[in-house]
Amino acid sequence: MPSSCIFCRIVDGVIDAYKVYEDGETMAFLDISPLSKGHTLVIPKAHVQQIESLSEEQLVALFKTVWKLTRYVQQATNTSASLIGINNGPESGQEIPHAHVHIVPRAKGDGGAPIHAAMHNRPIVSKEEMQRTAQNIRFAIKNGHLG
Numbered sequence: 001m002p003s004s005c006i007f008c009r010i011v012d013g014v015i016d017a018y019k020v021y022e023d024g025e026t027m028a029f030l031d032i033s034p035l036s037k038g039h040t041l042v043i044p045k046a047h048v049q050q051i052e053s054l055s056e057e058q059l060v061a062l063f064k065t066v067w068k069l070t071r072y073v074q075q076a077t078n079t080s081a082s083l084i085g086i087n088n089g090p091e092s093g094q095e096i097p098h099a100h101v102h103i104v105p106r107a108k109g110d111g112g113a114p115i116h117a118a119m120h121n122r123p124i125v126s127k128e129e130m131q132r133t134a135q136n137i138r139f140a141i142k143n144g145h146l147g
Helices: 006-011 056-076 127-143
Strands: 019-022 026-030 040-044 081-085 101-106
Touching: 006 026, 006 040, 019 056, 026 056, 040 056, 056 081, 056 101
Parallel strands: none
Antiparallel strands: 019 026, 026 040, 040 101, 081 101
16 A cells, blocks of 8 residues: 555554544545535545546445445434545546545535536537447447446
8 A cells, every 4th residue: 555645544544534434345434624524435445546446346345335334424414415426536626546435414505516516617518429428438338348
């Protein structure tokens, strides 16, 4: 694990965190710059920068932990909803180069916005462009041997 990665240093116990969960593959702790009370980060213990670089086993472990913890984070914060988010790569706003999932408890009137509010310069996409993009993604999936 790279010692310069803050999340790896948390996993190694070099940096303290408000840890809420840990198993053999994953760890969860409170975000020190929370968007809401209870904002939790779930990480793979292995240093992997982006979701697509995780092995299938790591990915399953990560999302199983997200699935398990979401209800408890909401219960502990007296909320019934949450934003589950991933900034995947620096261009997406990922600030720590270690894959992680945000569980952000949400409540009515909390001032938050839907995911579509994240992009201020949204493109206007024609039906033809949508068709072409869908075709390109299907082609990439077929050539990547997914499914």
